[in-house]
Amino acid sequence: MPINSNIPEGQLENKWTKYKSTIPLVNPANKRSLEILIVGSGLAGASAATSLAELGYKVKCFCFQDSPRRAHSIAAQGGINAAKNYQNDGDSVYRLFYDTIKGGDYRAREANVYRLAEISPNIIDQCVAQGVPFAREYGGMLSNRSFGGTQVQRTFYAAGQTGQQLLLGAYSALERQVGMGSVEMLSRHEMLEVVIIDGKARGLIARNLITGELERHFGHAVLLCSGGYGNVFYLSTNAMGSNTTAIWKAHKKGAYFGNPCFTQIHPTCIPVSGDHQSKLTLMSESLRNDGRIWVPKKAGDERNPIDIPESERDYYLERRYPAFGNLVPRDVASRAAKERCDAGFGVGNSKMAVYLDFKFNMMRYGKVEATKQGLLNAQDSEILALGKQVVKEKYGNLFDMYQQITGENPYESPMRIYPAVHYTMGGLWVDYNLMTNVPGMYALGEANFSDHGANRLGASALMQGLADGYFVIPYTIGAYLSKEIATKAISTDHAAFEEAENSVKERLEKLLSIKGSKTVDHFHKRLGKVMWDKCGMARNAEGLKEAILEIQAIRADFWTQVRVPGEMNDLNPELEKAGRVADFIELGELMCMDALARNESCGGHFREESQTEEGEAMRDDENYSYVAAWQYNDMNWQMQKEELKFENIKIAQRSYK
């Protein structure tokens, strides 16, 4: 099938406005008979379900958690970008667009990103109206802060819990529709298959996780808003339940997978402490505003960090990138940390960590406080105590979290941090309407590949999730549904439903019947290690080829040796996990193939073969300025290319030096 991104004609600035007013509409009476299924209840899913229900469509929303409010969007800490220019510091839609394209290392679609920037101010307005308690200045106006990779203050926030507040806003709006009967919410339901009839997405099979029953649901359209697949690495900052299953099933039924290898590794996470570790915890990017990152100049230096004098510390980010220093984009900071640790300069027991030190800024804040309080001859210790107080007010909850997890006091000695998998820019390939190549099947939020190119800037994920759900899909879905008004609801007795349900059932039965000797986690950990070592922060052709073979071996072992206890018709968390891990194993293989095929370095994707003399990532625009859209064919894949055209931006090698 040829790939068509359906980008509207016209000037970049006018594309969306013009297109919006020409998309076919569905009249209110017809909307009532059109059913939409939405998988996932995070920012994208909840906002889409709400907005579409408000328009009058019949909506069903599914989530595997016990409540839509648990979706992992809730864990986002830092903030949400919007081109409001409230700070009068020169921000504009164009600048947000430009920063996002540049931050994504020129691997995103211009038209989509411009639309995202254009919509961004409306998101803030909508959330404020819902009662989201954004941080305010004393005068009552919205407050902003700055984030990595930008030079303006455009990030709106609610302390370190922005994702939580935005999600609860969307959740409230969703529950309002549930209360009015316009949305049917199916919690503790997991989508396990899509149903395709005559080439169009027409429904899904979901498993009621409490009873184990398989249910058939018909819809005129299916929206996948199921988030990212970072858990393919086993250890990531994702929630334990975050998975690829929904989009992977869609992929296997024909939807293209876009740029699967584009993974964001976040530089400031709490390092792994042992084999028992089940997940990694992020320390907000905002900490990099006030912390300085360093390692000892001497490899294997075992001294206590506070005993290492200034002259023997290597502030490597400030050394390598004097212009941006500690505030370089995430991919750059992560790679630099890995480089130091690989060279033997890492710290802590595992030697896979670097220091994030607040003492310098504590002293700076302390001096300001001392001056304010008129303490002109304050001792250093007094100044430090005052500074600690300031830092405590700004980041108290993060410092407490660190102390809970590590048992160390970050006020006294520097934090140890290391990069961890955080977000996946890749996802289902979608066109400008957010529709996959399968008619009637959409992907929104992190589940699609669209807006962040090869690296996402901080505070942009929340923006995209809500943009897709609140302000894009309610318009673009009309382009498809306006042609579906004559389609009557298809009975779930249809052969396609029958077949889909049987395939799900067979697979679950198969998982339960293997009765091998190894747990699901065993395979997940094995997969994660291969992915992290060979398809993680640095990748090379040889490693990726090995990884593909190793993953194939893991897949074979999994299907012969896994042990899944319990029964099908029961709450069975191990069975849920087994299904998800089986999908991760298949996805892992595709990610390695994609990484292998892209022999350039861009954003979070670093191919060791493609770097400058100083070890910086080197793009190859000549050969790789495209989106890789992978087509599935029985564990084989063909790549389709969507060429990226940059007509409004001058493409250049990123530099943060």
Next chain:
Amino acid sequence: MSGNMNLTLKIWRQRNTKTKGALVDYKVKDISPDMSFLEMFDVLNEDLISKGDEPVAFDHDCREGICGMCSMHINGRPHGPKDAITTCQLHMRSFSDGDTIVVEPWRANAFPIIKDLTVDRSAFDRIIASGGYISVNTGNAQDGNVLPIAKQDADIAFAAAACIGCGACVAACKNASAMLFVSAKVNQLAHLPQGQPERMTRVKAMVAQMDKEGFGACTNTGACSAECPKEISLVNIAAMNREYLKANLISTED
């Protein structure tokens, strides 16, 4: 490794909502103090699976203290012995070698047990659906800065909005009352100008739904707030009482 612990666990096992449950003893060995409490459960479950037993079902998701899904009553306290954290943030260094740890599900008739330590908290969703929102359709909004909100009000609203809906308040309350949860939402919206139009109807609807779900009444013991992982204040309950009385006694709205 030195410092690792051997522990006895007494865990509530219950097949489903209809059957009776009981505490069952388990031993776990060589637990590192750096593990989180839920990672210790992972170890136990791995062990149970390899022995051919059924693992313990428990709710968990983000494992960083924000999603509100984890829900264990540990040694007589929701989310365990430390204040202001969730179970997933509890680490094994809070225990010592040889300890016996009793783990039970949240107990409230409004939170029926689904299996083992997993309970059904959908009553909370229904309470929010009854009125815990501001009725504004997508696209209705005016500019975010049109309504200035005093920082103090924004901060109060934020502190109330920090609720993660885990249900520890209900679990801790001797009456299994949901007042802290409901009042946090009522008070958040009552402190914002956007929340004013529906202020009176909201509190009435939410309290009615809360009562309907079978939660107990509040007797102001303060256990909810003391056990709340997000330290939601009791002031919210007083504020909701005030709102509710105002809505019923003074407001002319039906």
Next chain:
Amino acid sequence: MAALTFILKSSIGNKLIMGLTGLFLIAFLMVHCIINSMIFMNDGGVIFNEAAEFMGKNVAIRTMEIGLFAGLFIHIFQGLNLVFKNRKARSVNYSVQNGNKSSKWYSRSMGLLGTLLLIFLIIHLRHFWYVSRLTNEISSDTNTLFDEMKKVFASFWVVLIYVLGMISLAYHLMHGFQSSFQTMGWNHKKYTPALKMIGFWFSVIIPFIFSTMPIALFLGLIK
């Protein structure tokens, strides 16, 4: 009136009744305590008897007495009702509870303390209210109320019951006083700490004064 059914129907309405009747009873306790303290004049009960007679004869006071009993009855009935309702909210209890970590035992034991008080109250009403209001045993010349008090408090066991009753009252008030304000929505950063302090000392002082009466009479400190 339909608008007021929330008082009966909702949990907060139920609680409001508890709070209001509780405060009403607290006000009564104060009056009761002041009048009874007259025995400390140590004048052979003269002033006390006068006051008691006034309270017994005055129509307005007698009318208010009806209100007092109504308030008491509602407080008891509603209290028991809430205890049972609240128990139903958790039919299977925890096998391990560490409630003292998060709340005070007496806050959690209002039903128990209230029941103890009810038992005490029945004894107390039998001792004094019954004999003075419903029988002719009390007269201003032969057997004054003060004389009756001396008789009743001659028994060590009665004194003990009264002291225990007052301890129950103290703890009941310690929670009840501040709780009633919380129920009515009066929780204010500026005033609540002061209110809590007043509540605490009220809960200590009033029962203390009450319990010194039987003790003093028993020991013969008051003649």
